[in-house]
Amino acid sequence: MTTILWFRRDLRLSDNPALDAALLLGRPIIPVYIFDDFQAGEWSLGGASRWWLHGSLSALASKIKACGSHLIFKAGSAETIISELLLETGATSVYWNRCYEPWIIKQDKLIETNLETKGVDVRSFNAGLLHEPWALITQKGEPYKIFTPFWKALRALGDPGQPIPAPANIPAPNNFPQSDELNSWALLPVAPDWADSLRETWSPGEQGAYERLDSFTESAVFDYHNKRNLPGVSGTSCLSPHLHFGEVGPRQVWNGVVGSAVVQTGNQMSSGVETYLSEIAWREFSYYQLSHFPQLPSLPFRPEFSFFQWEDDCKALSAWKRGMTGYPIVDAGMRQLWKTGWMHNRVRMIVASFLIKDLLIDWRIGEKWFWNTLVDADLASNSASWQWVAGCGADAAPYFRIFNPTLQGTKFDPDGSYVRKWVPELSKLPGRLIHAPWKAKPIERANANIKLGHDYPLPIVDHSAARNRALERYKRIKSVQARH
Structure with a gap:
């Protein structure tokens, strides 16, 4: 037996x-x-x-x-x-x-x-989830389509319970079946071996997950609501790949975060803890959407977006992938992704908005690039997030919400530390120019040892003109929808 x-x-x-x-x-x-x-x-x-x-x-x-x-x-x-x-x-x-x-x-x-x-x-x-998708339904018997009522319903189900301790022993059979060698699956890159930066950044496995969780709950979680949008500081948990591969479960994360609040504040939930718990719920909401809308990775949740006219611009797409768009915050994010297999969540939204709304490139192309390059590539979270930015998903940001990459950089990387790390050719520019190097005077460029168009590209698109173009395309699908 x-x-x-x-x-x-x-x-x-x-x-x-x-x-x-x-x-x-x-x-x-x-x-x-x-x-x-x-x-x-x-x-x-x-x-x-x-x-x-x-x-x-x-x-x-x-x-x-x-x-x-x-x-x-x-x-x-x-x-x-x-x-x-x-x-x-x-x-x-x-x-x-x-x-x-x-x-x-x-x-x-x-x-x-x-x-x-x-x-x-x-x-x-x-x-893998706090509560599975079929545990939550509206009073009308329909799936939730808006996050806030979903989150309230999730909280109403109560805390997820205490995690199960790991066993000290696992009873073994007298004989084990034959096994493949893990190396025979050729999961690791060989020629070339591009994973050096991944090895420097990450420790896959259950122990690595515990270390991340412990580090986060010691201090960063309490200021999470203030620092989660700042890519230049260590304000997030970086647990997403560990959660995706199940090296730690959401119940363990939930209890770890709540438990830290009990120790630190005497059971008073801080704003940082509450905000982080809601982010766990966003992950749950993504799986909920995938369960009730299995076409989420490939079809827009809002069907009118099927009529959207996308651009087929291979040159612009390549610049975006390589972090050479001429917009520093976008390029920093794409280079961080390529080097580490991860990107700060605020920057994910910025680079996605730039691809979809500045370049008018289909969100599914960006979704696929993230899928191939992220260590936390997760079908539910990835597809739901891309649809959210594109404006075609459930409870999505409206399409006309178009991030200005320069203003986003100035607001969320005010000292330029994030850009300086990932776009080192701009590192000597003064702070007021780090997110808009094209505004630098010739003498300022010379002092910073930067030649725009040579060392670093000029913007591949004018944001103001691109914004107007995107809004015009959006008006077209609204008119098509009206006719149908």
């Missing part, structure tokens, strides 16, 4: 409901990770995510080994591999934690049905 424990995006031992339930059976457990990325189609893992997955699986394997067991690696169809493992091991139970991507939901239902017909004990659990 053996249980197969199927790891997916729950790459941790603590607060792992499937693991806990398997342990309660008192039987040997075979931990297995199945790499079946081919089913994701166009949403197969990007390079940065593949790098992270390798590190996370390596860390998980080490933790499982310390508990007296062994993590089995298999690549291929999950349905086929689970059936083969059942035959090879004689296991009678298969437990896993749920995922919410449309193709995974479809796959899981098929696997569950097939195994149940064979008399296999099949159970799945929630390890």
Whole structure:
């Protein structure tokens, strides 16, 4: 009598409901990770995510080994591999934690049905969300489309409960099935190895997640409401990749943040703590949208945006990707993304607005670039966020809200420290010019050792003219909508 424990995006031992339930059976457990990325189609893992997955699986394997067991690696169809493992091991139970991507939901239902017909004990659990999408519905029986009432309903369900401690031991079978070598999956870049900056920035795995969470809850969370929009300071948790791969769960983050408030303020929630909890809820809202609108990654939530006329400007797109638009805050963000696999959330909004509304390039192209380059590339959060900026999503920012990249830089990077770090060719410009280098006089450019158009590009588009062009395009789809 053996249980197969199927790891997916729950790459941790603590607060792992499937693991806990398997342990309660008192039987040997075979931990297995199945790499079946081919089913994701166009949403197969990007390079940065593949790098992270390798590190996370390596860390998980080490933790499982310390508990007296062994993590089995298999690549291929999950349905086929689970059936083969059942035959090879004689296991009678298969437990896993749920995922919410449309193709995974479809796959899981098929696997569950097939195994149940064979008399296999099949159970799945929630390890990735505070509350799953089907737990929340409006009084009219419809999905929530606005964040604020969704957040109120989420809070009304109460606190998510205490996390489950990690086990000291995992009972092992007498014999383990054959396993792939993790390195054989070629998740890491080789020629060239572009991951040096990722290794310097991140520590994938459960321990790395704990260190991030502990560091954040010690101090930064209490001033989160003031500093979360400032990319030049360490004001955010940087937990997003750890959450995506399930190295830490939202319940653990919630309790860690709330627990720090109890210790620091005697159970009085600070503005920083409340603001951060609402950001956790935005993640929940993204998964909620994906669950109720599975086309979220590819189709606008507001159908009138299907008529929007996008530009096919390869040169402008390339400049945006390379961080060479001539707008320092945009270029700093895109270079940070390329070097570290991550970008500050405020800057994500700025660069997305610039691509969509200044360059009039389809939001789905930006969504795909983020998917390929982010270590925290998450289908729900990524697609919901791009639709939000584009103005075509649920509870989205209105399309006519167009970020001025110069003003955004001045407001949120007032001393220019963020731009100076990621756009070093501008580092010697005085603060009043760091976000508008084209305004520098010849003598100021000479003193800063910068030749615009040579060392750093002139703006590839005039923002004022681009804004007017974007608003005109928006008027067109409104008129088309009226005719339909």
